[in-house]
Amino acid sequence: xxxxxxxxxxxxxxxxxxxxxxxxxxxxxxxxxxxxxxxxxxxxxxxxxxxxxxxxxxxxxxxxxxxxxxxxxxxxxxxxxxxxxxxxxxxxxxxxxxxxxxxxxxxxxxxxxxxxxxxxxxxxxxxxxxxxxxxxxxxxxxxxxxxxxxxxxxxxxxxxxxxxxxxxxxxxxxxxxxxxxxxxxxxxxxxxxxxxxxxxxxxxxxxxxxxxxxxxxxxxxxxxxxxxxxxxxxxxxxxxxxxxxxxxxxxxxxxxxxxxxxx
Numbered sequence: 001x002x003x004x005x006x007x008x009x010x011x012x013x014x015x016x017x018x019x020x021x022x023x024x025x026x027x028x029x030x031x032x033x034x035x036x037x038x039x040x041x042x043x044x045x046x047x048x049x050x051x052x053x054x055x056x057x058x059x060x061x062x063x064x065x066x067x068x069x070x071x072x073x074x075x076x077x078x079x080x081x082x083x084x085x086x087x088x089x090x091x092x093x094x095x096x097x098x099x100x101x102x103x104x105x106x107x108x109x110x111x112x113x114x115x116x117x118x119x120x121x122x123x124x125x126x127x128x129x130x131x132x133x134x135x136x137x138x139x140x141x142x143x144x145x146x147x148x149x150x151x152x153x154x155x156x157x158x159x160x161x162x163x164x165x166x167x168x169x170x171x172x173x174x175x176x177x178x179x180x181x182x183x184x185x186x187x188x189x190x191x192x193x194x195x196x197x198x199x200x201x202x203x204x205x206x207x208x209x210x211x212x213x214x215x216x217x218x219x220x221x222x223x224x225x226x227x228x229x230x231x232x233x234x235x236x237x238x239x240x241x242x243x244x245x246x247x248x249x250x251x252x253x254x255x256x257x258x259x260x261x262x263x
Contacts, residue, residue, distance in 0.1 A: 037062035048092065053077065061086045071095040075122070078102055084109040093117055099124040099144070108132040115139055123148070124169060129176070130156060136163055146172030152188055153179045154199040160188070 036042035039056035042049050050071040053062065058077040065072065069090050079101040087093060094117055103126040115138040128148040133155060144166040150156060152175035173188045179198055183191050
């Protein structure tokens with residue numbers, strides 16, 4: 001008798017090994033299928049994954065994306081916000097398409113972790129009016145920001161200065177509104193190329209606001225001084241009338257009035 005058991009049992013027989021291999025393969029395939037977010041289609045090639053979620057009726061960016069994702073296509077959904085650290089697990093992401101959504105808000109750390117890998121970012125045809133200065137910090141990707149209702153002012157100018165914009169779409173980055181109404185409806189790049197500096201408008205507006213505030217405080221001080229003087233005069237008048245009403249007070253009140261006039 002073999003003390004270690006029958007070596008010809010189902011666990012070590014050729015049939016048993018084949019069944020175990022099939023079960024393992026099925027488990028791997030099942031795990032791969034479950035790693036793809038609901039409403040998306042994942043394609044694996046050479047150890048990387050492309051995730052296709054276009055027109056998936058998504059309202060937010062999926063949180064269960066494969067870590068080896070190199071391309072993430074989220075166009076034509078109903079996404080309204082790109083929150084902080086939305087892609088921090090995707091250290092290999094090279095292409096990110098968020099075009100044709102309803103995005104209004106891009107938070108400051110939205111693309112944190114993508115500075116070294118991302119090569120193309122598409123945010124065209126959304127509802128973005130402004131972005132924080134830090135949102136695109138250190139990104140080297142070619143970025144499409146066309147057909148958004150941009151509000152053209154100093155912060156946006158400083159943001160664009162640091163970006164590598166898609167040359168084919170740059171003319172379609174248009175000012176829906178601007179700090180100066182005369183630039184509304186014009187291509188932002190053309191406005192800036194003409195020598196306009198929105199940051200100068202910002203500084204002028206700040207200076208005017210400071211002047212108005214200082215003038216307001218000065219006016220309040222003057223009003224208080226006038227009130228104080230008038231109030232004291234009224235008290236002095238009532239005091240003199242009281243002295244006059246006293247016996248011999250008329251003479252005293254006259255002396256006090258004379259002294260007050262001399263002073």
